Amino acid sequence: MDFELTQEQKDIQTAAREFAEGEFQPETAREFDQKHEFPRAIYHKAAKLGFIGSYFEEKHGGQGLDLFDNVLIEEAFCRVDSTLGSAMFAALFGSDLIMEFGSEEQKMKYLPKTARGEWLSSGAFTEPAHGSDVTFMDTVAVKDGDEYVINGGKTMITNATIADYAVVLCQTNPEAKHKGQSLFIVESGTPGFDCNELHGKMGIRATTLGEYSFSDVRVPKDALLGTENRGFYHFMEFIDVGRINVAAQSVGMALGAFERALKYSKERKQFGRSLSSFQVIQHKLADMALDIESAKLLVYKAAWFASRGKIIPKLACMAKTIATANAIRVISEAMQIFGGYGYLADYDIERFYRDIRISSIYEGTTEIQKNVVARILLQE
Ligand SMILES: Cc1cc2nc3c(=O)[nH]c(=O)nc-3n(C[C@H](O)[C@H](O)[C@H](O)COP(=O)(O)OP(=O)(O)OC[C@H]3O[C@@H](n4cnc5c(N)ncnc54)[C@H](O)[C@@H]3O)c2cc1C
Structure with a gap:
């Protein structure tokens, strides 16, 4: 067991801290907190320096770092500023699932643009009637030929209003409860997929919050993420x-x-x-x-x-x-x-x-x- 960070880990920590100290000025943080706005320009700079999705493989636009390295970056960013620091990681819920369970085609389509800060993702699991208990979802996805048709709604989704794509947990076999759930990638702009902003958040105001509604949203079968009915x-x-x-x-x-x-x-x-x-x-x-x-x-x-x-x-x-x-x-x-x-x-x-x-x-x-x-x- 070794409690000492390696030189490479220390370098990552220092680089993250230096970036944060340069970009996360208190007046900037206060401004985004008051405006309830995502700090896009700072996010792009962080992405350019490799801090966004740093743990994606290099061929997927990342730096090939590991989770421990990312933990050091998160700690360093949030140490300098809680609002801007945490905002740098809030658009990765969907992409992290793709990194973990996506096909090579899905990874190549979504991860490089996400790591470059061009695309933001969201992870949509919570529903009005299902918060802590996600063993059953009211949002359903029904297979129809080469497509799935999604109906339902999600709430309290970080960055829902600005995300370019969402990873959504749906019920594909309602009788099987948690053994009948699947994940889907749904791109913003897909007909029937709508979003409302939720206002009045207490903190982390450099991210937005929203609710999604799905009304006969058709996604191709390639939008299925991971294995069908293994979504939970x-x-x-x-x-x-x-x-x-x-x-x-x-x-x-x-x-x-x-x-x-x-x-x-x-x-x-x-x-x-x-x-x-x-x-x-x-x-x-x-x-x-x-x-x-x-x-x-x-x-x-x-x-x-x-x-x-x-x-x-x-x-x-x-x-x-x-x-x-x-x-x-x-x-x-x-x-x-x-x-x-x-x-x-x-x-x-x-x-x-x-x-x-x-x-x-x-x-x-x-x-x-x-x-x-x-x-x-x-x-x-
Ligand atoms: C700012 C913000 C951002 C969020 N971002 C996202 C996001 O990006 N994606 C997403 O899917 N969701 C998101 N959420 C939703 C969040 O994950 C849920 O609010 C959370 O999981 C709790 O669900 P709930 O609010 O329905 O509370 P409930 O599940 O109704 O729980 C209410 C209380 O009951 C307790 N409780 C419930 N069940 C049990 C039990 N079995 N035993 C003991 N106590 C229990 C809970 O601990 C809690 O104290 C966000 C929420 C907020 C406020």
Whole structure:
């Protein structure tokens, strides 16, 4: 076992940090947060430097890096800024599924353009009546000759309004429940495939949110992603990687808030002393560092196995549970150290506080992570 990053991993981390420090200025982040807009120009720059889909194979437009490398990039980006950092990874839900389960033709069609930042993808699983429970979908896809006809709707889909294509989980055999689900790639502009924007999001506002409706949407049989009726299992495998990604972003956000609070505690004086000279504040800083370090170890462990082809669901769920809970606590304490200034929109902490909250809800809520961990423990 080696806890030291390799020189190549350190170089990736440094490059990601330098890029983020150059592009994710606080005023830029605040602007996108206020406008609720996806930062396309910055995204294109990130893509040009190989940070988008870096783990795609080189022939598919990627850098051939692994999940652990991507975790380092996510952490570095979100450490510099929670809003812009997390936005850089939010248009890859669909493409990641294609990378994992797509045919060579599908990979060649979708991945290079995605890695170049030209195409954005979305992953559409949640439905109004099916959030945590995706064992049955109301959205159905029925085979009709060489096509499938999709009807139904999806909700709370990240970047739905701007995605060029969506990967959609549908019921292909309703009687078989989760054993009768399949994934389809649906391109925007396909007749009958419509989208509405959902407004009023608390955080991660440099991404958009929307709902999809499918009304007799015809897709060719080549749009089937992976194996017919294995969609649920494909999704479960994919989401374990997604959980590690959310966990890594959470560690980054916690680190970013911690560093800001540490600096502020040394600069801010009350009662003639710096805040950092009060033992209560020192303990807060120590607790924050403990939370970050323990989460990071678990996230790195889950990512290390995954990058060696061993995706361990229990570890992925543990990493997400701990990393998100710890990050929420760390960022809340950072706000406490900033006092009233932390609560104002002019400071980063207020944005970090809003941005981190979703981490324990999407890609499976904390309760669902614990259900998975408990189920595995009882089976072992
Ligand atoms: C900003 C944002 C972005 C999102 N992006 C996407 C996206 O890109 N694609 C996508 O498909 N979805 C997306 N979602 C949806 C998200 O994944 C769901 O909100 C999430 O899975 C929870 O589903 P739900 O909201 O229906 O809550 P519910 O499933 O109704 O859960 C409500 C509460 O009950 C608890 N609960 C439910 N079942 C159990 C159980 N068995 N045991 C214990 N507790 C339980 C939950 O943990 C939660 O606390 C997004 C949501 C948001 C807010």
